Amino acid sequence: MSDVLPIPQESYLELSARQRIARICDKGTFTEICGPEARRKSPHLATFGMPSAFDDGLIVGEARLDGRNIMVAAQEGAFMGGAVGEVHGAKLTGLLLRAADRAPDAVVILADSGGVRLHEANAGLVAVGEIQRAIFTARDAGVPVIAVIGSANGCYGGMSIAARSCDWVVMSGEGRLSVSGPEVIESAQGAGEFDARDRALVWRTMGGRHRYLMGDADRLVADDPGAFRSEIVSLLGQSRAITLETLRARNTELKQRIDTFGAARDGTEIWQAMGHSDPWRLPELEPDPFQAAVDGKRRKRA
Amino acid sequence: MNDMSWGTLADDKAARLDEAARNGLGKIVAADQAETLLVSVLRPNDRICIEGNNQKHADFISEVLSDVDPEVIHDLHVVQSNLALPQHLDLFEHGVAKRLDFCYAGPQGIRMAQLIEDGVIEIGAIHTYLELYARYFVDLTPRVSVVAVEAADREGNLYTGPNTEDTPPIVEATAFKSGIVIAQANRIVDRVPRVDVPADWTDFVVEAPRPHYIEPIFTRDPAAITEIQILMAMMVIRGIYEPYGIQRLNHGIGFGTAAIELILPTYARDLGLLGKICNYMSVNPCPTLIPALESGFITSIHSAGSELGMEDYVAARSDVFFCGPDGSLRSNRAFCQLAGHFSDLFIGSTLQIDTAGNSSTATSDRITGFGGAPNFGCDSRARRHASDPFLQAAREETGQESPQRGRKLVVQLVETFREGGQPVFTERLDAWDIQKRFGMDLPPIMIHGDDVTHIVTEEGIANLLLCRGPDEREQAIRAVAGYTEVGRRRDPKRVADLRRRGAVRYPSDIGIDTRLASRSLLAARSVRDLVRWSGGLYDPPARFRNW
Known part of the structure; x- marks a missing residue:
């Protein structure tokens, strides 16, 4: 028994969207755009007799981070699992287009979403397309867009596509990033293909550590708002080129990935093939020793 | 012959x-x-x-x-x-x-x-x-x-x-x-x-x-513990464990008791209760006990069975758990039940409670049985040894300074509504219908009302020991039944009187600021936190891992 008890520090995963904004941005600098007082609710949910939210589950606005101007969006996972509806999507698209116009040092998207809000059907799908286009518009204007993933709902479906269209992806080990969710894969392909109840398997194939090893996430941080904040600060003002050449390089890299790992049944098989001799140990490591263990043995984005 | x-x-x-x-x-x-x-x-x-x-x-x-x-x-x-x-x-x-x-x-x-x-x-x-x-x-x-x-x-x-x-x-x-x-x-x-x-x-x-x-049936993921459960855990510590000085007890295995275990190293420690409460327990090696054990709260635990993933941790804490010469846990349900039967307090949850305090987990379409709750959750008329809580409970019940026999504390810990918006408090238990439907000799009541001493909800604590007669008991139960039909039929004047006498206590009566009931009080907020507390000895089953 030691004198210092391992009482956990504040968890990014457990925070609400508004708390996340408050922890990430400089104190008192956040100005919300189109906030709850505007009552821009979903025009669709009432049809199904479902409750709506005055902010439609997305908070957007401008703030300072480390003294620099940023724009920030945060999805509220407690409202419909952070799913993207028409208004929700329009707010994010609007923020990105505003960024292309005003050129802040970054747009930071605090993702917490299961994907498109199925109740809003085509309106939600269109919204995701618009978000992706707006991300490219902002990037083309030289504004770095940073996706931040470390929430309970993870980043799935259309939002995963949006996240991977950003310049940077910052994740915690607790975060998840994938197009199809575990339950979706299991119901489409059967539990023999993917057992959604095996949560360790879910994290070995979609979790932050795996995404970091594969180069899908650029930074891996502890589940701590302060750690997220410092990594985001380190990426401010840093754009990545988005050209035909970079896209071709990405496609080549993805094809290579399928060729090399396409037959793997589990994250551990991929990690072993990448040269990690004891892959089962990797998920157990805390962020720092994990970084040390995988340094030089991870893929990077082309 | x-x-x-x-x-x-x-x-x-x-x-x-x-x-x-x-x-x-x-x-x-x-x-x-x-x-x-x-x-x-x-x-x-x-x-x-x-x-x-x-x-x-x-x-x-x-x-x-x-x-x-x-x-x-x-x-x-x-x-x-x-x-x-x-x-x-x-x-x-x-x-x-x-x-x-x-x-x-x-x-x-x-x-x-x-x-x-x-x-x-x-x-x-x-x-x-x-x-x-x-x-x-x-x-x-x-x-x-x-x-x-x-x-x-x-x-x-x-x-x-x-x-x-x-x-x-x-x-x-x-x-x-x-x-x-x-x-x-x-x-x-x-x-x-x-x-x-x-x-x-x-x-x-x-x-x-x-x-x-x-089956790992006793693993509760701290991530699923709600702030209501934390508030109730604070009330149990402040309103029962502290004033009675509960050292020997038996915990149920729901999220409510997991919340109590997880705020011992924070809330109870800050109240100066380390070493004064929760010293000896009859309970399975639930992973949520790890932080309390590591911070010095628990001296000894006897278990009815083990829990998947806890093998190495238990073996490395043989001062606390009962282990064999080979180092591994030796559980024994019969002896654990016996030990819990003679402890000073049982706390557990249930699905239904009526206005007499009878409780049942039997609902109309299923027969699940009782398990161990009735033995843990009853006052043994055979007990002859005294302890402070055993005597204090009897003093409260009889109003006498030197009572003839002691009294075990039996606490029901329930939210007023359970999953699906079903009220826990009811004028009549489903158990009576089940008795009739299946031709049983007795209704399947889990804990009888006359064995229950306290009912804790998110509204407050009903101390049935201080109630005189069935009418007062009924009003005390209604007083903590919140917005259920049972709760709404309370008599405000009689409840106010019970509150003056301490038979009903709301959070503010025991110095609890409900705004402080937050997940930041939990010594572990995830299964991974439990692994950290255990120094890597706890090896949770795959279904509980989010890493």
Whole structure:
């Protein structure tokens, strides 16, 4: 028994969207755009007799981070699992287009979403397309867009596509990033293909550590708002080129990935093939020793 | 009397063993010979126990038995504590077994109710654990028992592994009344790590084709604990553990008690209660106990069974847990139930409470049974030793400074509404309808109202010890029943009077600021935090990992 008890520090995963904004941005600098007082609710949910939210589950606005101007969006996972509806999507698209116009040092998207809000059907799908286009518009204007993933709902479906269209992806080990969710894969392909109840398997194939090893996430941080904040600060003002050449390089890299790992049944098989001799140990490591263990043995984005 | 034989049971056993020998069976039986073994040693109408516990189950033998020809083996009388697996009920559906005495059927509750209603199963009684073990030694002694063990040697010495659970009373009753003891073993080894059952009590060992089924049913993910549960945990510590000085107690296994365990290192420690409360517990090694144990709260824990993933942690804390010479946990449900029965406080949850304080987990379409709550959750009229909480409770109840007998504290910890918006508080328990529907002699009440001393909800604490007469008890219960129909029928004037006397206490009455009830009080907010507290010794099952 030691004198210092391992009482956990504040968890990014457990925070609400508004708390996340408050922890990430400089104190008192956040100005919300189109906030709850505007009552821009979903025009669709009432049809199904479902409750709506005055902010439609997305908070957007401008703030300072480390003294620099940023724009920030945060999805509220407690409202419909952070799913993207028409208004929700329009707010994010609007923020990105505003960024292309005003050129802040970054747009930071605090993702917490299961994907498109199925109740809003085509309106939600269109919204995701618009978000992706707006991300490219902002990037083309030289504004770095940073996706931040470390929430309970993870980043799935259309939002995963949006996240991977950003310049940077910052994740915690607790975060998840994938197009199809575990339950979706299991119901489409059967539990023999993917057992959604095996949560360790879910994290070995979609979790932050795996995404970091594969180069899908650029930074891996502890589940701590302060750690997220410092990594985001380190990426401010840093754009990545988005050209035909970079896209071709990405496609080549993805094809290579399928060729090399396409037959793997589990994250551990991929990690072993990448040269990690004891892959089962990797998920157990805390962020720092994990970084040390995988340094030089991870893929990077082309 | 001289011409009367007094060894018919032994003679009968010898005949059955002979038959097994004639069928070519030795002490170690291969899995594909299991059916031959059962047909050799079983007779119609036998009483049989096929070990079923909270955690481990003799599932392989249960499966084999349900496939034997019901023309040959039929009308078995099953006497076992737990029927949690579908195979256990298949026996009845296939006509092999008829009568049943049991304690708990959790996940099979709905099918159980159906089979009883269809006359497929005849119920002897639904017992508490201690009752059923006791009756093994009275009139429900098994003729044949099948126990589930981790390993056996070639002589038949058995090692149960950390989940000893029900094995000792089953084997003791069977082996010493000329019954036949069969072990389903995960593996046959040259030497068992420790001898839990000696070879000469064992008649056969079947090497199972796969390890016995085992379920991590006591793992509660801290991530799922709500702020309401944390508020209630604060009330329990501040309003009961602290003022009564509860050192010897028994925790249920729900999220409510997990919340209490997880705020001991934070909230209770800040109140200066380290070393003053929660010193000795009768409870399974629930992972949510790790932070409290590591921060010095818990001196000793005796367990009814183990919990998957806790093996290494428990073995490394043998000062606290009961471990064998091999280092691994030795659990024992019978002794744990006994220990909890004589402790100073039981706290657990339930699905329904009526205005007299009776509680039940039986709802109209399922029969789940009781498990251990009735033994833990009753005031033993046999207790003779005193303790501060035992005396204080009696003083409150009798109003006398030197009461003739003490009183155990029995606390029900419930939110006013449970999942699906169902009120927990009700004017009438479903148990009465179930009694009628199934023709039971008694309604399936889990804890009787006169055994309950406190009811804690998110609204407050009803201290039934301070209530004088059934009317006051009813008002105190209504006072903490919130917005349920039962709660809305309270008499505000009488409740105000009860509150003045401390029979009803709301959070502000015991210095609790409800705004402080947040998840930041939890010493662990995730399973990963529990692993950290354990120094990496706790190895949670895959379904609880989010990394």
